[in-house]
Amino acid sequence: EIKRRTVPEIMAYKGQKKIVCLTAYMAPIARLVDPAMDLILVGDSTAMVGYGMRDTLSITLQQMADHGAAVVNSTEQACVVIDMPFGSYQVSPQQAFENAAFMLARSGAAAVKIEGGAALAPTTQFLVERGIPVLAHVGLMPQYVNTMGGFKAQGMSDEAAERILADALAHQEAGAFAVVVEGVAEALGRRITEQLAIPTIGIGASPACDGQILVTEDILGLSGGRIPRFAKQFGDAATVIQQAAQSYADEVRNGTFPTLDHCFGVKKSANS
């Protein structure tokens, strides 16, 4: 019997083995990536990747909860974590708890992820002390696109790097079980990993990170446009889908499909 990875198990990977993570938003991808994953993130990147929005700000709590349920219902091995969407946790620790509890109750996920620096550490502590494990997310935080003025690598100056290290330490102190480090200078990703007792999960961070995450559509060639520098394509699902759609279209147009084999109420003898 396959047992689902737990948050304490993921924490214990630090210094032992890499934590392998991908995103999933819907059942088909979740089901297919699950056997190879330690952790699946129901990322608010679905706003852009799944819904074609220009940033991640507009996805709602209800949408995230629905995607979380789809992913939990179609997986059995990976630890499932859901992103708290923009506006659902920044007001106060109390607001964060109500919304995180809603998401976990609706989906069955094990934990939530929140973006934010040291200012959000009290929120992490409030959630963790009340039974909701928190994955912190520092460095390039897509929900801060408007304050950053775009999606840009962070921590390039010494001062900025110190601030991001302090952010990660603050979330560790507050009880986060791990921290996603996105889009930072490599030396900073390595330094955070060395300094923290909890695992770091990198994306555009450093090979030294305790784990790695990518957006599944990016590794499959399904993102449509440009693939970010930190991603790598490991397969070509786009060609498979295009060819299947074209073959189907050809067969419908030329009458090859459907046949009587695909119809109801047809006698076996008449079929052959």
Ligand code: KIV
């Ligand atoms: O939303 C997302 O997919 C993420 C990961 C890329 C870390 O936050």
Ligand code: NA
């Ligand atoms: Na996200």
